[in-house]
Amino acid sequence: MSYVDEVIELVEKKNASEPEFLQAVKEVLNSLRVVIEADEEKYRKEALLERICEPERQIKFRVPWVDDKGQVQVNTGYRIQFNSAIGPYKGGLRLHPSVNTGIIKFLGFEQIFKNSLTGLPIGGGKGGSDFDPKGKSDREVMAFCQSFMTELCKHIGADTDVPAGDIGTGAREIGYMFGQYKRIKGVYEGVLTGKGLTYGGSLARTEATGYGLLYITEEMMKCHGDTMEGKTVVVSGAGNVAIYAIQKAHQMGAKVVTCSDSTGWVYDPDGIDVELLKEIKEVKRARLTEYVAARPSAQYHEGRGVWQVKCDIALPCATQNELLIDDAKLLVANGCKAVCEGANMPTTIEATEYLQANGVLFICGKAANAGGVATSALEMSQNSERLSWTFEEVDSKLKQIMVNIYHNIDDAAKKYGLEGNYVAGANIAGFLKVAEAMEAQGVC
Ligand code: NDP
Numbered sequence: 001m002s003y004v005d006e007v008i009e010l011v012e013k014k015n016a017s018e019p020e021f022l023q024a025v026k027e028v029l030n031s032l033r034v035v036i037e038a039d040e041e042k043y044r045k046e047a048l049l050e051r052i053c054e055p056e057r058q059i060k061f062r063v064p065w066v067d068d069k070g071q072v073q074v075n076t077g078y079r080i081q082f083n084s085a086i087g088p089y090k091g092g093l094r095l096h097p098s099v100n101t102g103i104i105k106f107l108g109f110e111q112i113f114k115n116s117l118t119g120l121p122i123g124g125g126k127g128g129s130d131f132d133p134k135g136k137s138d139r140e141v142m143a144f145c146q147s148f149m150t151e152l153c154k155h156i157g158a159d160t161d162v163p164a165g166d167i168g169t170g171a172r173e174i175g176y177m178f179g180q181y182k183r184i185k186g187v188y189e190g191v192l193t194g195k196g197l198t199y200g201g202s203l204a205r206t207e208a209t210g211y212g213l214l215y216i217t218e219e220m221m222k223c224h225g226d227t228m229e230g231k232t233v234v235v236s237g238a239g240n241v242a243i244y245a246i247q248k249a250h251q252m253g254a255k256v257v258t259c260s261d262s263t264g265w266v267y268d269p270d271g272i273d274v275e276l277l278k279e280i281k282e283v284k285r286a287r288l289t290e291y292v293a294a295r296p297s298a299q300y301h302e303g304r305g306v307w308q309v310k311c312d313i314a315l316p317c318a319t320q321n322e323l324l325i326d327d328a329k330l331l332v333a334n335g336c337k338a339v340c341e342g343a344n345m346p347t348t349i350e351a352t353e354y355l356q357a358n359g360v361l362f363i364c365g366k367a368a369n370a371g372g373v374a375t376s377a378l379e380m381s382q383n384s385e386r387l388s389w390t391f392e393e394v395d396s397k398l399k400q401i402m403v404n405i406y407h408n409i410d411d412a413a414k415k416y417g418l419e420g421n422y423v424a425g426a427n428i429a430g431f432l433k434v435a436e437a438m439e440a441q442g443v444c
Pocket residue numbers: 165166167168169209237238239240241242260261262263317318319320342343344369370372373
């Protein structure tokens with residue numbers, strides 16, 4: 001049996017109850033075959049793949065807090081410190097009722113390769129909790145965040161592990177967590193990114209993931225002799241990534257006609273009104289039904305369905321496994337030319353393969369959404385030198401990083417005879433740097 005197959009079998013056996021983690025591992029290892037098989041005995045002897053699939057450390061803890069009725073609530077907190085070969089652990093904190101060990105492990109595993117692709121010195125980690133911020137008062141969210149950080153602060157630090165936002169964790173949650181860290185540890189340091197601008201945050205971090213997604217999409221289009229101008233774009237999600245993806249797509253002359261949340265989706269033939277969406281989601285924290293109430297030209301539909309809308313480009317920006325095989329068939333049938341993932345692993349393996357087989361340009365999340373964590377690393381740099389860069393400075397660095405990622409993954413795919421397969425290119429380019437660093441550091 002090949003070394004890659006041996007490790008896939010082992011990982012399946014050890015993690016049978018973690019389907020998302022297995023999905024992420026299989027996608028990566030299958031596309032590394034060309035690299036591993038060229039030097040199989042060396043990698044097997046070093047157990048490099050077994051090591052890269054096993055987190056360095058997993059922390060799981062109780063998070064008790066008191067709700068507004070005086071009732072004690074208990075959630076589970078996680079931080080998975082996956083790989084520190086190229087830098088301190090770095091990755092977001094997800095607050096969503098679906099969070100479990102397998103979800104955090106898949107996200108942490110993806111983060112290793114994504115962070116490597118940014119070209120910046122950051123290792124891979126991820127954390128979060130099954131706490132649901134939806135419908136909670138600010139005081140309840142603060143109580144949760146303070147309790148969560150009371151335990152987490154024992155394990156993180158500006159030079160060891162630097163968490164940030166993800167689903168359910170935005171500026172409000174990061175603020176409460178930062179305050180509690182400072183209070184307990186008595187240190188003012190860049191232990192979190194995505195901070196507010198008055199206490200060490202970076203300009204353009206809020207916009208970075210969505211903007212970065214459009215920068216890489218635009219570069220890919222350019223290299224295929226096309227532009228964003230006049231394109232019809234379908235976006236899923238209505239959170240941080242989706243909002244700023246829509247904004248940048250419009251600035252580039254494209255028209256985004258959909259967005260969605262966990263209860264329904266909006267079709268707006270005139271193009272999504274980003275200011276209205278921001279007001280509903282960032283200020284009021286309300287449902288998308290409010291969008292159509294304010295914009296009669298738009299339609300609201302319950303459930304899922306954005307992928308049935310005819311488009312040139314599709315940008316999944318909500319969550320994992322939200323673009324399935326039937327959705328991929330609809331996209332292809334409707335003439336979609338490109339799919340770039342703003343979310344982490346939003347497209348199933350089957351759907352990805354179908355899109356690629358039908359000539360759709362496809363960039364996976366670990367490359368396409370790397371602008372968020374890259375800008376987090378720029379926030380860490382600013383915190384270290386105790387300076388703040390201008391919006392233009394950060395944004396131009398972000399753009400350059402995304403353009404570089406596109407060319408790195410394109411070159412890696414070409415080098416291994418897989419031209420145009422950006423999934424393989426991303427996995428290979430991300431892996432090679434981490435593998436070299438792990439080898440140089442000996443058995444650890
Ligand atoms: P937000 O919490 O800001 O927004 C998430 C959006 O997706 C919301 O509209 C939410 O709807 C929807 N959504 C979440 N879970 C589900 C679900 N199970 N089913 C249907 N819809 C869902 O998160 P972000 O925008 O920050 O994150 C979106 C994706 O991007 C995630 O995969 C995240 O890991 C990834 N990502 C985020 C980065 C960042 O910097 N924030 C960086 C790189 C990747 P509702 O409000 O109804 O729950």
